[in-house]
Amino acid sequence: MSDLQIAAPLLPILICPDPLLRRMARAVTPGDAEEVRALIPSMFATMYKAPGIGLAAPQVGRLLRVITVDVAPDKEPAPLALINPEIIGASAETAVQEEGCLSIPEQYAEVTRPAQVRVRYQDEEGARREIEAEGLLAACLQHEIDHLNGVLFVDYLSALKRNILLRKLAKAQKDLQAKR
Numbered sequence: 696m697s698d699l700q701i702a703a704p705l706l707p708i709l710i711c712p713d714p715l716l717r718r719m720a721r722a723v724t725p726g727d728a729e730e731v732r733a734l735i736p737s738m739f740a741t742m743y744k745a746p747g748i749g750l751a752a753p754q755v756g757r758l759l760r761v762i763t764v765d766v767a768p769d770k771e772p773a774p775l776a777l778i779n780p781e782i783i784g785a786s787a788e789t790a791v792q793e794e795g796c797l798s799i800p801e802q803y804a805e806v807t808r809p810a811q812v813r814v815r816y817q818d819e820e821g822a823r824r825e826i827e828a829e830g831l832l833a834a835c836l837q838h839e840i841d842h843l844n845g846v847l848f849v850d851y852l853s854a855l856k857r858n859i860l861l862r863k864l865a866k867a868q869k870d871l872q873a874k875r
């Protein structure tokens with residue numbers, strides 16, 4: 696768990712099958728500036744606390760195209776917030792990573808995605824930026840951008856694997872509620 700603590704209100708993370716997780720998030724416009732300025736620190740605080748390496752705004756109930764990532768919070772914290780991120784290039788070569796999701800707690804599966812991606816986005820100051828990623832960061836960016844389109848990592852699994860995983864999740868959530 697990261698020592699990096701961000702003084703911002705924590706947000707409740709929506710758990711699958713919450714219907715908001717399946718909605719399309721809309722692009723951030725200049726009119727959203729104030730909301731996004733408050734949202735990003737809270738997303739980082741929530742992500743680090745969870746702990747997780749990525750979070751998308753729909754996971755905290757905001758249907759805006761905003762994601763936060765930090766794939767190595769224990770080593771060298773490198774918080775990265777991406778507004779209106781867009782994959783503008785992807786390698787033909789693929790890679791397999793074991794993925795999990797804060798909205799699908801404690802369930803993991805191997806997912807195959809392009810090994811390298813190029814992502815265009817706006818930073819917190821509204822500047823246009825691009826990032827080229829490979830390895831875990833590439834998978835994480837693709838996973839989080841998927842959330843903005845209502846896509847979850849389980850969608851990449853066979854129907855059989857997906858159903859088993861979602862049934863395990865439903866049971867774990869039910870047990871958790873029974874304990875409360």
Ligand code: NI
Nearest residue numbers: 795796797798
């Ligand atoms: Ni996720």
